[in-house]
Amino acid sequence: MIQHHALPLRAEPRLEALFQQAEEVILGKPRQLRLAMTCLLARGHLLIEDLPGMGKTTLAHLLATLLGLDYQRIQFTSDLLPADIIGVSIYDRASERFHFHPGPVFAQLVLADEINRATPKTQSALLEAMEELQVTAEGETRPLPEPFFVIATQNPARQVGTFPLPESQLDRFLMRIELGYPDAAMERLLLKGAGGRNLLERVQPVAATGDLARWQEEAAGLHVADALLDYVQALVAESRTLEETTGLSPRAGLALLAAARAWAWLAGREQVLPEDVQAVWVPVTAHRLGGDGSRLAEALLQRVAVP
Numbered sequence: 001m002i003q004h005h006a007l008p009l010r011a012e013p014r015l016e017a018l019f020q021q022a023e024e025v026i027l028g029k030p031r032q033l034r035l036a037m038t039c040l041l042a043r044g045h046l047l048i049e050d051l052p053g054m055g056k057t058t059l060a061h062l063l064a065t066l067l068g069l070d071y072q073r074i075q076f077t078s079d080l081l082p083a084d085i086i087g088v089s090i091y092d093r094a095s096e097r098f099h100f101h102p103g104p105v106f107a108q109l110v111l112a113d114e115i116n117r118a119t120p121k122t123q124s125a126l127l128e129a130m131e132e133l134q135v136t137a138e139g140e141t142r143p144l145p146e147p148f149f150v151i152a153t154q155n156p157a158r159q160v161g162t163f164p165l166p167e168s169q170l171d172r173f174l175m176r177i178e179l180g181y182p183d184a185a186m187e188r189l190l191l192k193g194a195g196g197r198n199l200l201e202r203v204q205p206v207a208a209t210g211d212l213a214r215w216q217e218e219a220a221g222l223h224v225a226d227a228l229l230d231y232v233q234a235l236v237a238e239s240r241t242l243e244e245t246t247g248l249s250p251r252a253g254l255a256l257l258a259a260a261r262a263w264a265w266l267a268g269r270e271q272v273l274p275e276d277v278q279a280v281w282v283p284v285t286a287h288r289l290g291g292d293g294s295r296l297a298e299a300l301l302q303r304v305a306v307p
Helices: 013-025 030-041 056-066 082-086 120-132 184-191 197-202 211-220 226-239 250-266 274-289 293-303
Strands: 045-049 071-075 087-092 097-102 109-113 134-137 140-143 149-154 173-177
Touching: 013 030, 013 056, 013 197, 030 045, 030 056, 030 173, 030 211, 030 250, 030 274, 045 056, 056 071, 056 109, 056 149, 056 197, 082 087, 082 120, 082 134, 087 134, 097 140, 120 134, 120 149, 173 250, 173 274, 211 250, 226 250, 226 274, 226 293, 250 274, 274 293
Parallel strands: 045 149, 045 173, 071 109, 109 149
Antiparallel strands: 087 097, 134 140
16 A cells, blocks of 8 residues: 555545545655645745656656646757747738737746757746746836746756856756665566556646645735744855855745745744744755755755754
């Protein structure tokens, strides 16, 4: 039997059904599922870095289906152009006018698959969309759907044919997570046909219209005590003393607080605790610290005392 909800979960039927279905598809990864959902509840974009075949694309498609979101997948390649993402104007002879044909970025959840296989110029085409929730093409600004999320996948930089994401692009992602290999028991279930992409066709939307927006608002409204703000500030300030990195920006501090609120809300709490900050600390900060970011992030947690 597959064990569900190893982590505490808010008692809400649709939320419980969402995680139950998700854990039937992505086997043995309750924490990664929780982090991915935390990212969306915090209104952030998610970067999943791992080897091919780990379920990155399946996870993105799964979340879009369960939340009832319009979904588009963009396969990033070395010859992908910005217009392939944003869209292009095509001349219509009948009306003697150019008409804009929206690209796949005009969806509520966009999967940027293997984003680091595209050139930096094409990667940057997502910057305005991720930050401003709009795109500008041929002098005209067009709003993107609401809600709008980017889930990007990337292969490890050591793989052939990859372009490292620039720091400005990395900073647009609220979180970076890894799925990792399944344990032996879960891999045996996969080999027997349980879980995985083959179950996606059976997955049905769980969230009703307005559920996601309501969940996001409730999470954003969780109380944060001054002592917890002291803890967040101390962690961010300590990162700026490291010689190996320039330290975390104010944007990173805001991202950390938003993610901690969402994590606490999912756990059914009415206020944010230090353990909520610690739970999301590495996924929120490691990719912003650069280099061996996970090690630096873990070290910072050890150096800063909980108030």
